[in-house]
Amino acid sequence: MAPSAPDRPWTPTVDASGALTAAPASESTPPSQSYVLPPNPGAATFGATTIDSARIYDLADLIDLAESNNPETRIAWNEARNAALTAGIARSAYLPRISATALGARQTENGRSSVLGAQANQNNSFTGGIAVLSVEWLLFDFGERRALVAAADQGAVIADIGFTGAHQKLIHAVSVAFYAYSAACARAESTQASLKDAKDIELAAESRKKHGEGTVVEVAQARQLTAQAELAKVDADGDKSNAYLALLSAIGVSPLSHIQIADVSQRPLPSGLDQPVDRVLSDALQRRPDVLAAIAQQKAADAGVRAAKADFLPKFFVSASGTHASGNVDLSAVPAVGDQAPTVNLSNHHWGATVIVGVTIPLYNGGVRNAALAQARNRADSAAEALDRVKLDAAQEVVMADSKLHTSLAAVSATRALLDASEVTYDAAFAAFRRGVGSSTDILVAERQLLEARNAAVDAHSAALSAAATLALACGSLGQAPN
Structure with missing residues (x-):
């Protein structure tokens, strides 16, 4: 069934459905001359997904679509079901x-x-x-079965917590991808506006030269600015396409899907957060999936110790x-x-x-029960230490996410002021340039700064939305489309 030599291609066999099999190739099958595998038609299909092409999907709609189609949620669901069945198997020890x-x-x-x-x-x-x-x-049996059932029940709790955590992570992934796509769309619009500005500057420069007020250098610089703006637009359109594909991947649908996405570039943001970080941290530790799972893991390890002790009786x-x-x-x-x-x-x-x-x-079994009890105690000690480690990591994530959100909100205010000033500067420089009293250097610098200010405002707005979703995930409270 294996390849004939380390430097010879494998000659696979294909069944009636087109799937590769491990059966040896027949003598009539010509040996393969390439390391390219034969095609399997069944691998070229995706799961059926119902998408309304006429509908504009907002973030809540996309999250609902992801929870229905993303394989991660079904994998977590099956793991939770298997853990529940394991608990049922443990309970069967009470029956004859x-x-x-x-x-x-x-x-x-x-x-x-x-x-x-x-x-x-x-x-x-x-x-x-x-x-x-x-x-x-x-x-x-002096409580051995009861301890094993308790450990299995905690295993089911851990799997159920993991199921909830998988949904929270999916909501966060879709939210961040959605905000990134919104930012990419806004950047594409900024580069389109910048291209229009560049063409206006080019027309003004040609008009100045035509009336004997400008120079060939000014016209060349204006054309260079237009070319740069066109290149920036091509790059922005490519980033928009990549962001769209990343959003489809986060949702869990085919990259060939066509979905109309709602625009949230003008979504208002709060001016600040009033809740102190210590209260945020306290609430987070009470509901974070990893902390609650670590607590359940510690309980399961303690039950394992009780079961190991009961094995001596x-x-x-x-x-x-x-x-x-x-x-x-x-x-x-x-x-x-x-x-x-x-x-x-x-x-x-x-x-x-x-x-x-x-x-x-039980009288003697070569120290097997003693070793099993020592292992159970070691697992219980490790579970306690792991809980402390999880709490420390969780606290760091919450504090960092809270700090990043405050910084992002401050950046939004700063970029708005920068954008307002850049627009005034560009309008003044362009008006002066058209009247023949401004230099080409001033208008070129003003246009570049205006584009940077537009992009900075877009990035700050998207970063603030993403930071809010990340803080909600870190706090374990991201249970629906984030506000």
């Missing part, structure tokens, strides 16, 4: 084990006897059937079996088969029943 076995048998005896010179041959053959029903029930059990044998078969025992316990002393043409109540006391 019942199994049934049916056997058909043939017994043959061959022998020879000799008495006083006389010989006799004996050949016997017997057939029959045996049915066995057995029950095993652990009655009392006796266990009380009851075992019962009922048998029915027919025919001429006579067996001393039926060996264990699967969950069926071994059954002894079966006789032909008889009903039999056995009930055993007993206790098992």
Whole structure:
């Protein structure tokens, strides 16, 4: 099934559906001359996604679309379901084990006897059937099963917390990608406006030269500015396309999908935040998924210690079996088969029943239980330390996210003032240049500064929205489309 040599391509086989198989290639299959695999038509399809081409999707709509289509949410859901099933399996230890076995048998005896010179041959053959029903029930184990169930329950809690955390991360990823796409669109609009300004400057420069007020250098500089503006627009359009594809990837839909996205470039922002960071941190530690999962992990580790301790103690059990044998078969025992316990002393043409109540006391097993208890205690210690580490990391994330949000809001105010001043400067420089009293250097510098101010305002606005979503994620409160 493997490639024939390290420097020879693998020759795969393809089944009727087009999927590659590990079956050896037949002799009639020509050896592959390339390291390109054959195509599988089934791999070229995506999951069905219903998208209304006439609808304009806002952030809440995109998040709802992502939660319905992104594979991460389904993976987290399956993990939570498996953890719940594990808890159910742990609870089954309280219930009896019942199994049934049916056997058909043939017994043959061959022998020879000799008495006083006389010989006799004996050949016997017997057939029959045996049915066995057995029950095993652990009655009392000093809390070992209870501890194992508690650990399994905490495992289910951890998986459910992970499911919620996966949704919060998905909401954050879609939100940040949405804001990045909005910023990319605004940047594309800024470069379009800058291109228009550059063309206006170029027309003014040509007009000045035509009337004998300008120079060839001014016209060349204006044309250079137009070319730079066109290049900036091409780059901005490319960034917009990349941001759109990143948004589709965060949602979990095909990159060939066409979705109309709502514009939030003019969305108002709060002027400041009044809640102190220590209160923000306190609330965050109470609801962050990683902190709550670490607490559940610590509880599960403590339950593991209790289970390991209970393994040193006796266990009380009851075992019962009922048998029915027919025919001429006579067996001393039926060996264990699967969950069926071994059954002894079966006789032909008889009903039999056995009930055993007993206790098992662990005496010595080479230190296995001691090692298991030490491991359980080590896991409990590690879980406690991990909880402290998670809290410290969470506190750092919350404080940094809170600081970044304040900085972003301050940057928004600063860029607005910068944009206002840049627009006034550009308008004045352009008016002076058209009247022949301004220099080309002043108008070129003013136009470049205006574009930078526009982009800075766009980036600051997007960064503030993203910082707010990041702070909500860090606080564990990002449960829906962020306000």
